[in-house]
Amino acid sequence: MTWLAIDSSQNYGSVALMRDGVLIFESFFQISVTHSETLMPQIDHALQFCKVPKHELTAIFLCHGPGSFTGLRIGMATAKGIAYGLKIPVISFNSLELTAVNLYGCGRYILSALDARMKEVYLAMYDQNLQVLLPPAVVKPEAFTVLITGELILTGSAALIISPLLTARGIDHHIALPHQSRMSAAGMFALYALDPQPLEFDLHILAEMEPLYLRESTAQIKRLQNK
Amino acid sequence: MTWLAIDSSQNYGSVALMRDGVLIFESFFQISVTHSETLMPQIDHALQFCKVPKHELTAIFLCHGPGSFTGLRIGMATAKGIAYGLKIPVISFNSLELTAVNLYGCGRYILSALDARMKEVYLAMYDQNLQVLLPPAVVKPEAFTVLITGELILTGSAALIISPLLTARGIDHHIALPHQSRMSAAGMFALYALDPQPLEFDLHILAEMEPLYLRESTAQIKRLQNK
Numbered sequence: 001m002t003w004l005a006i007d008s009s010q011n012y013g014s015v016a017l018m019r020d021g022v023l024i025f026e027s028f029f030q031i032s033v034t035h036s037e038t039l040m041p042q043i044d045h046a047l048q049f050c051k052v053p054k055h056e057l058t059a060i061f062l063c064h065g066p067g068s069f070t071g072l073r074i075g076m077a078t079a080k081g082i083a084y085g086l087k088i089p090v091i092s093f094n095s096l097e098l099t100a101v102n103l104y105g106c107g108r109y110i111l112s113a114l115d116a117r118m119k120e121v122y123l124a125m126y127d128q129n130l131q132v133l134l135p136p137a138v139v140k141p142e143a144f145t146v147l148i149t150g151e152l153i154l155t156g157s158a159a160l161i162i163s164p165l166l167t168a169r170g171i172d173h174h175i176a177l178p179h180q181s182r183m184s185a186a187g188m189f190a191l192y193a194l195d196p197q198p199l200e201f202d203l204h205i206l207a208e209m210e211p212l213y214l215r216e217s218t219a220q221i222k223r224l225q226n227k
Numbered sequence: 228m229t230w231l232a233i234d235s236s237q238n239y240g241s242v243a244l245m246r247d248g249v250l251i252f253e254s255f256f257q258i259s260v261t262h263s264e265t266l267m268p269q270i271d272h273a274l275q276f277c278k279v280p281k282h283e284l285t286a287i288f289l290c291h292g293p294g295s296f297t298g299l300r301i302g303m304a305t306a307k308g309i310a311y312g313l314k315i316p317v318i319s320f321n322s323l324e325l326t327a328v329n330l331y332g333c334g335r336y337i338l339s340a341l342d343a344r345m346k347e348v349y350l351a352m353y354d355q356n357l358q359v360l361l362p363p364a365v366v367k368p369e370a371f372t373v374l375i376t377g378e379l380i381l382t383g384s385a386a387l388i389i390s391p392l393l394t395a396r397g398i399d400h401h402i403a404l405p406h407q408s409r410m411s412a413a414g415m416f417a418l419y420a421l422d423p424q425p426l427e428f429d430l431h432i433l434a435e436m437e438p439l440y441l442r443e444s445t446a447q448i449k450r451l452q453n454k
Contacts, residue, residue, distance in 0.1 A: 025254070
């Protein structure tokens, strides 16, 4: 049982390998070239370094968004390509829960906030056991408020955008440190362990799997505005 | 300003690169070959993948133990070797604080416990801001107790050894998930940011730097017993 996890949803990438329940490799990379140039080389490096032949993979774990549109498409295409070829399933997770899983059990409500560019943020809120309190949404920060009784911890790439707005509204909160705020591909193995599901290859499910964009792309918005 | 972080203190390894405050690479590896075969190749891979020439490094961050004796010596030798050659400083951190930093701000006391083999564990306790409550020590689990008023979270490779002992003594506690329990080289950048210190090359400090073993090696103990 060898699982490959892939995340190219943000402006950085991460891949991880788990064999029989043991994390054997993970890498994180944030360099000034695109996912199209880094993701496959990092997957190849992981497999070669760990001496895992590609045909040994039994499942792909993918972060399906929200995030960078190009990154999401590269991740989805890569995961589907490998999965079709090997007839193995793809299990997907959203980027907001993947951010929140680092803070599992922190004794507070977890507000995951990712920078969505265009003066918007992707947001979701969880309790400390990752039960969904607010499902993923794209919002304008100034139009957003949280109604909670209890302590709150803010995490993700948009934490510093959201924090002053919470403060201005008198909502006391903590902020996760940078290393707690970034997603790691291995976090998907943790999410899976919290909520296991059957790992079975299904061509239809695989074919219909799509990134979680949460909004139209900039190109699409421009096209609609020009109509 | 480019920093390399190295951890080979446990039965897994991790290297990370930070450039001008941005984490650009990290890898984690736990495969059945020794650190002597994996650590340098992973450092080389990180530098090559990120196109960082070795002479660009300005500091080395090292996890100096406690942990595997061989691993500690390989990590120390590697860090010193690079640092001597480039005349750059080595900043070191202990493995128990490196484990705890994942849980920074968790609203609980953090008990870091690492498997020390020979029916012993390495332990240290911190508050949620990583202030030291119990400094690193090697103890027999059954001889250990904690006196705290407040919530406790248990983390590290020996968490499952310590947990039933705490339960038996009526000490309520949470356990960190596996991905929160493992050290990451990038965690040293987080520790440094919490408590910055001058990064200056000093030949004497470098020469005198030693691993934090916390006890004699098995070989040393046998030698003394046979005297």
